[in-house]
Amino acid sequence: MKLRWVFSVLTTATWLLAGPVSAEQIGDPEAGAKVFSQCKGCHQIGPDAQDRIGPHLNGVFGRKAAAHDTFDYSASMERAGADGLIWTAKTLDAYLENPRALVSKTRMSFRGLKDPQDRADVLAYLRDFSDNPRDLPEAEPTARGTDHDLDPTILAIQGDPEYGAYLSNECLTCHQSDGSARGIPSITRWPEEDFVVAMHAYKNKLRPHPVMQMMAGRLNNEEIAALAAYFKTLDE
Amino acid sequence: MKLNRRIFLGSGVAAAASLKAPALLAQGHGKPRVVVIGGGAGGATAARYLTKDSEGALDVTLVEPSRSYFTCFFSNLYLGGFKEIDDLGHTYGTLAAKYGINVVHDWAVDVDRDGKTVTLAGGASLPYDKLILSPGIDFVDGAVGGWSLAAQNAMPHAYKGGSQTELLRAQVDAMPEGGVFAMVAPPNPYRCPPGPYERVSMIAHRLKAANPTAKIIVADPKGKFSKQSLFEEGWANHYPGMIDWVGEDFGGGEVSVDPAAMTVTIDGEETEVHACNVIPAMKAGRIAEMAGVTEGNWAPVNAADMSAKADPDVYVLGDAAQQGDMPKSGFSANSQAKVCANAVRGALTESRVFPAKFSNTCWSLIDANNGVKVGATYEATEEKIAKVDGFISEVGETSDVRRATYEESEGWYAGIVADMFS
Ligand SMILES: Cc1cc2nc3c(=O)[nH]c(=O)nc-3n(C[C@H](O)[C@H](O)[C@H](O)COP(=O)(O)OP(=O)(O)OC[C@H]3O[C@@H](n4cnc5c(N)ncnc54)[C@H](O)[C@@H]3O)c2cc1C
Numbered sequence: 001m002k003l004r005w006v007f008s009v010l011t012t013a014t015w016l017l018a019g020p021v022s023a024e025q026i027g028d029p030e031a032g033a034k035v036f037s038q039c040k041g042c043h044q045i046g047p048d049a050q051d052r053i054g055p056h057l058n059g060v061f062g063r064k065a066a067a068h069d070t071f072d073y074s075a076s077m078e079r080a081g082a083d084g085l086i087w088t089a090k091t092l093d094a095y096l097e098n099p100r101a102l103v104s105k106t107r108m109s110f111r112g113l114k115d116p117q118d119r120a121d122v123l124a125y126l127r128d129f130s131d132n133p134r135d136l137p138e139a140e141p142t143a144r145g146t147d148h149d150l151d152p153t154i155l156a157i158q159g160d161p162e163y164g165a166y167l168s169n170e171c172l173t174c175h176q177s178d179g180s181a182r183g184i185p186s187i188t189r190w191p192e193e194d195f196v197v198a199m200h201a202y203k204n205k206l207r208p209h210p211v212m213q214m215m216a217g218r219l220n221n222e223e224i225a226a227l228a229a230y231f232k233t234l235d236e
Numbered sequence: 237m238k239l240n241r242r243i244f245l246g247s248g249v250a251a252a253a254s255l256k257a258p259a260l261l262a263q264g265h266g267k268p269r270v271v272v273i274g275g276g277a278g279g280a281t282a283a284r285y286l287t288k289d290s291e292g293a294l295d296v297t298l299v300e301p302s303r304s305y306f307t308c309f310f311s312n313l314y315l316g317g318f319k320e321i322d323d324l325g326h327t328y329g330t331l332a333a334k335y336g337i338n339v340v341h342d343w344a345v346d347v348d349r350d351g352k353t354v355t356l357a358g359g360a361s362l363p364y365d366k367l368i369l370s371p372g373i374d375f376v377d378g379a380v381g382g383w384s385l386a387a388q389n390a391m392p393h394a395y396k397g398g399s400q401t402e403l404l405r406a407q408v409d410a411m412p413e414g415g416v417f418a419m420v421a422p423p424n425p426y427r428c429p430p431g432p433y434e435r436v437s438m439i440a441h442r443l444k445a446a447n448p449t450a451k452i453i454v455a456d457p458k459g460k461f462s463k464q465s466l467f468e469e470g471w472a473n474h475y476p477g478m479i480d481w482v483g484e485d486f487g488g489g490e491v492s493v494d495p496a497a498m499t500v501t502i503d504g505e506e507t508e509v510h511a512c513n514v515i516p517a518m519k520a521g522r523i524a525e526m527a528g529v530t531e532g533n534w535a536p537v538n539a540a541d542m543s544a545k546a547d548p549d550v551y552v553l554g555d556a557a558q559q560g561d562m563p564k565s566g567f568s569a570n571s572q573a574k575v576c577a578n579a580v581r582g583a584l585t586e587s588r589v590f591p592a593k594f595s596n597t598c599w600s601l602i603d604a605n606n607g608v609k610v611g612a613t614y615e616a617t618e619e620k621i622a623k624v625d626g627f628i629s630e631v632g633e634t635s636d637v638r639r640a641t642y643e644e645s646e647g648w649y650a651g652i653v654a655d656m657f658s
Contacts, residue, residue, distance in 0.1 A: 111640075111643075162588065163588075163590060165289075166578055166588075166590045167590070167593070169285065169574035169578075170571065170574070170593060170595055172651065172655050173567060173570050173571065173595075173648070173651055173652050173655055174597075174644075174647060174648045174651040174652070175651060176650065176651050176654055177654070178654070180650070181647075182643075182646060182647050182650055183643040183644050183645070183646040183647025183648070183650075184644055184647030184648060184651060210611075210627040211597055211609070211611055211627070211644075213627075214595075214611065214612070214613055214625050214626065214627055215595065215613065217613075217625055218593075218613055218615075218624060218625060
């Protein structure tokens with residue numbers, strides 16, 4: 001039987017403030033788990049989930065935006081948090097529909113989920129990993145973002161950030177140094193490993209984008225490591 | 237971020253570089269001086285990267301007559317109604333305030349390469365250790381029979397940004413119902429190879445809404461053009477029957493205009509037109525010629541650092557340069573500027589010099605949310621900038637792909653103007 005999460009059981013502060021809401025089924029967490037595969041490249045969830053390109057998503061419901069200490073958020077997400085944005089079913093729904101409509105310069109390079117059912121399902125899935133129910137299900141898949149077979153010696157290369165700074169000049173014609181992500185994704189402050197894995201995936205033509213395949217195609221292993229070392233440190 | 241200065245290319249280069257710096261200081265002035273002529277895609281980028289990366293070690297002056305730079309890139313989207321003119325204008329305040337660039341709004345009228353000075357129209361003389369020229373293009377006199385710059389009001393070129401672009405759009409809007417728009421397309425090489433054809437698409441988009449029985453004629457001296465199959469597919473699908481492209485084989489190069497009578501004669505046949513865009517043959521911006529670094533219409537450069545073949549202390553970027561395989565685009569000029577800035581900084585301070593890498597992508601809009609692109613990467617060889625890899629959008633792509641390509645171009649525009657001006 002499919003688990004369905006019902007609005008009326010929700011007990012976060014915002015909902016108490018918002019007053020009683022009629023019971024409404026918002027989604028199917030199993031279907032949501034499938035939708036979540038679009039998010040996995042950047043976000044982990046479940047036991048052992050860690051921050052990667054994006055913050056891990058355990059306990060996101062009811063949390064203030066940018067409240068998760070260990071993650072280095074964009075300035076605009078920090079601002080949204082300071083302005084009082086709280087992640088509720090409603091705000092998450094709006095954010096997932098069009099991230100930049102809610103947080104204009106978010107580094108989350110995601111075009112949005114247009115289908116309301118997809119959003120409801122993925123919210124139901126996320127809800128399962130939030131405090132209520134408090135205990136994370138033991139047997140759930142952990143949805144790790146880094147799933148690759150890159151040679152560990154490539155990952156071990158120490159990048160030269162000064163060379164990376166020069167090479168980055170080429171990236172910065174399109175990708176912006178302040179991390180904004182309109183039409184073209186943000187690439188600042190990624191964990192080095194994720195950066196290296198992504199670039200090799202383009203180089204080996206596993207990731208599909210033709211411009212990036214071409215750009216990565218002529219970078220050698222040291223150059224990719226240098227770029228990863230540089231972009232990790234790039235400030236807003 | 238703190239980085240130490242090391243020499244990258246090995247000890248031989250290190251020795252050469254450290255010998256060079258004291259020699260410059262011995263010339264009796266403090267910081268090495270770089271003068272950049274032209275504050276466009278090449279010049280603004282070069283000035284910004286020189287100051288950003290050298291953290292005050294260089295004295296950089298940018299000479300640019302206009303207080304606002306109106307990009308040619310995306311000017312076709314203005315013609316199509318997807319942008320307003322203010323979206324395309326950018327100013328130099330941040331370059332002065334944040335980077336300490338000495339921005340001088342004046343024309344450079346002469347270059348004395350022996351005395352190493354630049355003369356400005358206002359009379360001032362600027363000494364330099366290194367001179368970077370990125371003056372864009374000028375038009376070849378007499379390239380289109382009957383047309384001269386004096387006729388640019390009746391028949392705009394709209395191939396330099398700003399008022400010409402606004403004029404052309406106003407003339408398209410003033411066309412009578414069922415009227416004729418003509419374009420005289422330029423011969424190779426010219427700025428922005430897909431530019432005229434994106435423009436045709438955007439004008440067709442505008443006319444389709446406001447004046448659907450209007451016609452577009454393109455007289456083209458070339459037998460084929462950039463992204464041709466993509467444009468032809470787009471024109472057939474989105475603007476059927478509206479656009480008549482007359483290429484080389486049909487006399488498209490045999491063209492003259494009469495701006496007073498508003499007629500265009502193609503291969504002996506005269507047509508009355510209601511708006512006419514003449515894009516003549518191009519050459520390097522005139523100051524490059526006055527500096528004596530051109531051969532024919534363009535300035536030959538060394539691919540490794542963009543230095544002029546005629547003078548190692550003069551560099552030429554962007555449209556004005558004859559460099560090899562790169563198309564003349566804003567993306568290319570920006571890419572070349574960064575290679576050049578790295579080399580100039582290395583020559584004047586002891587900063588590391590890295591191998592040249594260049595790239596370009598040109599996006600074009602065919603109709604709303606229907607973008608296509610072509611791009612390539614390049615490296616420096618002994619004789620030229622040589623293409624190493626490339627790609628192009630395909631015919632028959634899904635609307636999702638085309639929309640994503642268009643959205644990417646919006647991202648690119650925001651990226652490149654930030655990389656030039658902020
Ligand atoms: C319709 C159109 C669409 C285009 N679309 C694209 C596109 O989508 N993507 C793309 O990459 N490129 C595009 N381009 C091409 C792009 O605009 C140029 O290739 C680019 O601007 C070249 O840069 P540049 O630095 O050589 O010259 P410019 O950007 O033209 O800058 C030259 C500057 O030098 C100044 N100058 C000239 N002479 C002097 C002097 N004597 N003293 C002082 N200053 C001087 C001028 O005022 C000008 O500001 C397009 C061009 C057109 C016309």
